[in-house]
Amino acid sequence: MDDWLIELAKGLGRLFLSPLFYWFFILTFLASAARIKKERTHFGSKIFDTFYEAKHTWFIALISGILLSVLAIGVGVLFSYPVILLLSFVTILFSITRKFSLLSSAYVFGFTYIMLLILPTYLADYIPDYWLEQLQQLDLVSFTTLLGLFLVIEAIIMMRIDQNNTLPELIKGKRGKWLGQHRIKKIAMIPLFTLIPDGTIVSFADWWPVFHVNGESYGLMLFPVIIGFEHVIRGSLPIKAIRSLSHWILILGLVTIGISIAGYYLPLLTLVSVAIAIIGREFISYRFRLKDQLKKPFFSPESAGVLVLGVIPGTPAESIDLLVGERIMKVNGKPVSSEDEFYQALQANSAYCKLDIRDVRGELRFAQRALYQGEHHELGILFAKEHYLKKEKKSKKID
Numbered sequence: 001m002d003d004w005l006i007e008l009a010k011g012l013g014r015l016f017l018s019p020l021f022y023w024f025f026i027l028t029f030l031a032s033a034a035r036i037k038k039e040r041t042h043f044g045s046k047i048f049d050t051f052y053e054a055k056h057t058w059f060i061a062l063i064s065g066i067l068l069s070v071l072a073i074g075v076g077v078l079f080s081y082p083v084i085l086l087l088s089f090v091t092i093l094f095s096i097t098r099k100f101s102l103l104s105s106a107y108v109f110g111f112t113y114i115m116l117l118i119l120p121t122y123l124a125d126y127i128p129d130y131w132l133e134q135l136q137q138l139d140l141v142s143f144t145t146l147l148g149l150f151l152v153i154e155a156i157i158m159m160r161i162d163q164n165n166t167l168p169e170l171i172k173g174k175r176g177k178w179l180g181q182h183r184i185k186k187i188a189m190i191p192l193f194t195l196i197p198d199g200t201i202v203s204f205a206d207w208w209p210v211f212h213v214n215g216e217s218y219g220l221m222l223f224p225v226i227i228g229f230e231h232v233i234r235g236s237l238p239i240k241a242i243r244s245l246s247h248w249i250l251i252l253g254l255v256t257i258g259i260s261i262a263g264y265y266l267p268l269l270t271l272v273s274v275a276i277a278i279i280g281r282e283f284i285s286y287r288f289r290l291k292d293q294l295k296k297p298f299f300s301p302e303s304a305g306v307l308v309l310g311v312i313p314g315t316p317a318e319s320i321d322l323l324v325g326e327r328i329m330k331v332n333g334k335p336v337s338s339e340d341e342f343y344q345a346l347q348a349n350s351a352y353c354k355l356d357i358r359d360v361r362g363e364l365r366f367a368q369r370a371l372y373q374g375e376h377h378e379l380g381i382l383f384a385k386e387h388y389l390k391k392e393k394k395s396k397k398i399d
Contacts, residue, residue, distance in 0.1 A: 003201055004201060006200060007199050007218075007219050008220055010199075010219060011193055011219065011220030011221050011222045012222055014221045014222060015191070015221075015224060018084075018088065018224055019088055020091055020189075020223075020224045020225075020226055021189075023092055024054075024187070024189045024224060027095055027226075028051050030098050031053050031098045031100070031185070032049075032050040032051055033050070035048070035053075035167065035185075036048075038169065042170040043170075043310075043382055045312075047168070047313075047382070048313065049313075053100075053186055053187050053228075054187050054189075056157075056160060056162075056186075057157055057186055057188035058188075060153065060156055060160065060188065061191070062191070064156075064190055065191035065192055068146070068190070069192055069193035069194075072142075072146075072192065072193060072194050072195075073193055073195065073220070075142065076195060077142040077146075077195060078194065078195040078196065078197070079138070079194045079196060079223065080134035080135070080137075080196065081134070081196065081197075082131040082134050082135050083112075083116070083134065083143075084196075086112055086115060086119075086135075087108070087109070090111055090112045090115070091103070091108050091226050094108060094111075095226070095228070099230055100185055100187055100228035100229055100230040101229070101230045101285075103227055103230075104154055104227065104228070104229055104281050105146075105151050105154065105277075106147065106151060106256075106277040106278050106280070106282075107278065107281065108227070109143065109144070109147035109274075110274045110277050110278040111278075113140070113143060113144065113270075113271075114274070116138060116140075116143075119132075120132055120135055134197070141260060141261065141263045141267075141270055143270075144256070144260035144263065144270045144274055145257055145260045145261060147256060147260070147273070147277055148255075148257035148258075148273065149253070150190070150225065150227050150253075151249060151250075151252055151253030151256060151281075152253035152254065153188075153190065154227055155246045155249040155250035155253060156246075156250075157229075158186070158229065158242055158245065158246035158249065159242075159243070159246045159250075161184060161239070161242050162239075163239045163323045163324050163325070164311050164313075164318070164323060164324050166182040166239075166324065167182060167183040167185060168180060168182055168309045168324070169183055170384065173297065173300070177301070178384060179234070179297045179299060179300050179384055180298075180299025180300075180307075180310075180383075181232055181234040181299065182232070182233045182238040183230065183231070184229070184230065184231050184233065184238065184242055185229070185230040185231075186228060186229060187226065187227070188226070189224045189225070189226055190224070190225040190227065191222055191224060192222070192223050192224075193221070193223075194220070194221055195218045195219070195220065195221075196218065196219045196221045197218065198217065198218070198219055199219025199220070200217065200219070201217065201218045201219065201220070202218075231245065231285070232292070234292055234293070234295075234297055234298065234299075235292045235294070235295025235296060235297060236292065236295060236298050237324075237360055238325070239324075239325075241288070241292070244288075245284070245288055248284045249281070252276075252277065252280045252281060252284065255276060256273050256276060256277045259273040259276060260273040298325070300384065301338070304329065304337060305328055305329040305337065305358060306327065306328050306336055306337065306338065306341075306342050307325070307383065308322060308323065308324055308325065308327070308328065308381055308383070309383050309384045310381075310382035311323070311324060311381060311382070312381075313380075315379060316353075316369055316379045316380060317380040317381045318380060319369065320355070320369050321367070322355075322357070322367065323359070323360070325360045326358065326359050326360060327357065327358045328342065328355055328356070328357055329364070330345075330354075330355070331345035331355055332345050332346070332348050332353060332354055342381075343378065346378075346379070350371065351370060352368070352369070352370050352371060353368065353379070354366065354368040355367045355368070
């Protein structure tokens with residue numbers, strides 16, 4: 001028992017030796033900085049805080065990390081240092097552009113698996129024998145099963161995204177008008193305890209660990225697995241699109257797990273599971289983009305009411321539970337059909353506002369609230385507005 005406690009403490013300390021631990025915070029900060037710059041350009045102010053890309057992921061990351069760690073240690077999953085370094089290298093390489101599109105475990109674990117097959121064959125002369133042996137002795141069934149499990153976690157994180165948690169943006173349409181779109185972009189760090197060669201823990205059963213590497217004593221390492229996703233939604237209500245997307249990713253993860261486990265009886269199936277994960281994840285993304293592009297832009301100006309593109313956290317709009325995709329029909333009893341009309345009606349009463357709102361189901365509801373000095377003067381509502389276009393034209397005239 002003392003050996004386990006000692007290795008547990010060492011494993012926690014090894015977390016801070018992993019480059020991925022620091023890369024997670026650097027990457028998230030850089031992505032946040034780029035987003036905030038875009039928000040200021042499009043809407044004149046910051047909408048979400050720094051590190052928002054990682055918000056609402058910590059609870060799922062912690063719970064899933066604990067469960068996966070118990071499973072990994074109980075089964076005896078062993079990652080050698082070369083495998084950990086290779087996985088870290090692929091993760092950093094796939095996210096160096098600050099985009100999270102390739103941070104799905106289907107890509108990170110999938111291409112790491114492919115490199116594990118290629119390196120011993122084509123680069124054996126350039127790899128130390130000790131490292132080469134450890135790369136070849138990785139238990140591929142455990143590795144690909146983890147791939148599928150992280151796909152399931154990716155889907156769960158996506159399911160937990162609320163209606164106001166996606167990132168609003170402005171784009172210029174084909175006719176030169178500014179339209180709204182939403183970006184779902186999340187990143188999570190899953191703390192995974194895994195066995196490593198060399199340590200004070202000895203095997204307590206013939207089957208544990210699943211695969212022996214260079215001896216029969218092992219240590220623990222808390223390895224930070226980074227997963228993420230990024231998709232753009234233009235043709236539908238973001239929350240509906242997210243639910244559909246997460247559903248297909250969950251199915252893909254479960255199928256990958258099933259085929260991978262069958263690899264215990266037929267090793268070739270581990271390769272099949274990786275192929276299905278990579279091709280399946282790419283097909284899901286491609287099909288999602290194609291269907292979205294074929295639809296009419298959801299956040300486009302219409303004659304009746306003004307459509308809510310976004311809600312700034314901590315503003316009056318959030319306190320009255322205004323949601324993305326709802327349409328404001330009247331302000332203080334006056335019908336509105338543009339952003340200018342909205343603010344003119346709002347200024348008619350500086351101390352109070354009443355909104356007639358048509359929700360996403362088409363039902364009418366009412367919201368009212370007193371306005372106080374120092375609060376956001378525009379209620380904190382973002383529209384697919386024409387003001388950005390006007391500012392651009394003015395700047396061109398000045399130039």
